[in-house]
Amino acid sequence: MATMKQVAERAGVSTSTVSHVINNTRKVSAEVRERVLGIIAETRYIPSAVARSLKNDRTHTIGMMVPNSSNPYFAELIQGIEDAAFKLSYNIILCNAYDDPVKQAAYLRVLLEKRIDGLILVASGADATLAELLSTASVPMVLVDREVAGVEADFIESNHEEGGYLATRYLVELGHRRIACVSGPADLQPSRDRVAGYLQALREADIAFDPACLVHSDFTSEGGFNAFRQLLQLPTPPTAIFASNDLMAIGGICAAAEAKVRVPEDLSVIGYDDIALASYSTPRLTTMSQPKYAMGELITQLLLARIARTGGEHLPLRRELLHTTLVERQSTAPPRSH
Amino acid sequence: MATMKQVAERAGVSTSTVSHVINNTRKVSAEVRERVLGIIAETRYIPSAVARSLKNDRTHTIGMMVPNSSNPYFAELIQGIEDAAFKLSYNIILCNAYDDPVKQAAYLRVLLEKRIDGLILVASGADATLAELLSTASVPMVLVDREVAGVEADFIESNHEEGGYLATRYLVELGHRRIACVSGPADLQPSRDRVAGYLQALREADIAFDPACLVHSDFTSEGGFNAFRQLLQLPTPPTAIFASNDLMAIGGICAAAEAKVRVPEDLSVIGYDDIALASYSTPRLTTMSQPKYAMGELITQLLLARIARTGGEHLPLRRELLHTTLVERQSTAPPRSH
DNA sequence: CTGTTAGCGCATTCAT
DNA sequence: ATGAATGCGCTAACAG
Helix, strand or coil: CCCCHHHHHHHHCCCHHHHHHHHHHCCCCCHHHHHHHHHHHHHHHCCCHHHHHHHCCCCCEEEEECCCCCCCCHHHHHHHHHHHHHHHHEEEEEEECCCCHHHHHHHHHHHHHHCCEEEECCCCCCHHHHHHHHHHHCCCCEEEECCCCCCCEEECCCHHHHHHHHHHHHHHHHHHEEEEECCCCCCCCCCCHHHHHHHHHHHCCCCCCCCHEEEEEECCCCHHHHHHHHHCCEEEECEEEECCCCCHHHHHHHHHHHHCCCCCCCCCCEEEEHHHHHHHHHCCEEEECCCCCHHHHHHHHHHHHHHHCCCCCCCCCEEEECCEEEECCCCCCCCCCC | CCCCCHHHHCCCCCCCHHHHHHHCCCCHHHHHHHHHHHHHHHHHHCCCCCHHHHHHHHEEEEEEECCCCCCHHHHHHHHHHHHHHCCCEEEEEEEECCHHHHHHHHHHHHHHCCCCCCEEEEECCHHHHHHHHHHHHHCCEEEECCCCCCCCEEEECCCCHHHHHHHHHHHHHHCCCCEEEEEECCCCHHHHHHHHHHHHHHHHHHCCCCCEEEEEEECCHHHHHHHHHHHCCCCCCCEEEEEHHHHHHHHHHHHHHHCCCCCCCCCCEEEECHHHHHHHCCCCCCCECHHHHHHHHHHHHHHHEEEECCCCCCCCCEEEEECCCCEECCCCCCCCCC
16 A cells, blocks of 8 residues: 555655645645646555544544444434434444443443544443543543433433323323333333323323333333233233334234234324334334434534534533424224224 | 553653553563553553554454445344454444445545455445455455455355245245245346246246236335335236345335235235344244344454455455245235135 | 654564 | 664644
């Protein structure tokens, strides 16, 4: 691989001049510029971002830590971020923590060594070690969906409580009175928020909350499958279920089908996230749509704004709560008795 | 951020010694080692991989270019690769080319500047520019699913033709005679291979191929939805459809449901890929499973083997064709008339 | 308009 | 067992 020095020699100029024609950073005579450009093409010279980064203290690389990039919600979020980042000349290093704080810490360490310009973190666990590591790292950072105790950083999420509320209220308005909820892991704040919204909607409708109607699962299709099966075996099964994400809703619908429970005739199901497949599952899934693409763009913008100010005056901490919107499709309907 | 030099000064030793305690690369007295380690902890020193890379000419970073990381097939493949790479201390820079050769070229350029140690490429388009860029780049590389004319590199894919054949033969064995195929884009070799397998199975069963039964789509749920609708409106609709990927199969099943065509009673559907959601779609999807995780591991191993030999003797070019396996679930059954 | 030079942070060779 | 010195490839004062 050719180096700038070699290019300079062959062009009969200094590396300084070569550098400037590459970066358009100072006036260079047309003649010299052409000559240099010619040699660059001829030698297929490609500047080293590594060397440049060492000099500039900027890698134009962002670390993205998620629990699981195969989960369609994260996959779509990542894609939005990657897209926005590309437009701004940043690359993404993808890290799957699998909800393992140890693995997450190991990754963080590597990212810090690689001198990422910024970090987008959907935290797995929130042990003290993480807060410790993060606060001493002092890398520009934005937290998504999950806050980390003791870490001050921009934070973005959709309004989970509102989402849970709207989903449940929609079911109530359809005429349902026995409404169950399949929640995500109880130790995740977004899960709890969505449940809070669910309870709030129930309360407003004067529907007594039956603890048997709330089951905690794990945000996977399989988990949803099992949770629905359990709910459908209740003495008085629900006529509607709010699933805390689309994966569980889809798995749940599968369980309903196997139990000969028709959706939406016998059971209404509403999901959360609005992943791409929700539009084409059978039946098409009614769901609370999270603005994933907008989130991706906003996250990237916030992070880059913070990166731009590194060392400068402190930007005020931002906390963004995005709205979710109801997408009515075919998995919900008024209850049978109506 | 502390530097090695600062650590050295505070510990009263040379940077050389600090470097050696960090890398365990030569004997250091216990006393000095402890002192250095103490200062490192105290100053929260984190070595710079950037500087190290400049020196070593290795970034421990791999570029991964895919058409679309939200497609569950790629998402799961990426995860397998990312997993395997992590174990071997490599990170992944994720790039979405969106089937746009221009965007792909732009990304490639950046990856080359960042001096990635290797490239995993699921090529979008294969114009001459790409071959040109790639061959002069001389970065260790493995191609996945799509070959690039004029580029010699390791190549990995599943045996698409065999997969298409097995899927179709399975439908034949179930008793179907009118079997349609929803293919991926005609300009993609894997699409063509799967179709070839489909045709082969038809031929073996002495079933005349009806061109109306082969429709080309785009590997998306929406595309599958439209393709199925078209097929179901045929004067003599098929009793079974082989969809070239799960996304299209799932979208197609949605179309069938809306046309009051029951799966599998009225229509058998078999997909391809075996994405995670296939197990929990309604009905559970019968499909040809691609060994995504194994592919991810193999890809990573091949690439790292090649990276290790950089500059050394040439490793023979490898061409790996992995087997797909039939996963029988609930979207297929004998035809009604049986 | 162009060149010289120093230094980014580290690994490593050569001394001692 | 340790240190001094060099250079990886580049950018950016500074000088002319």
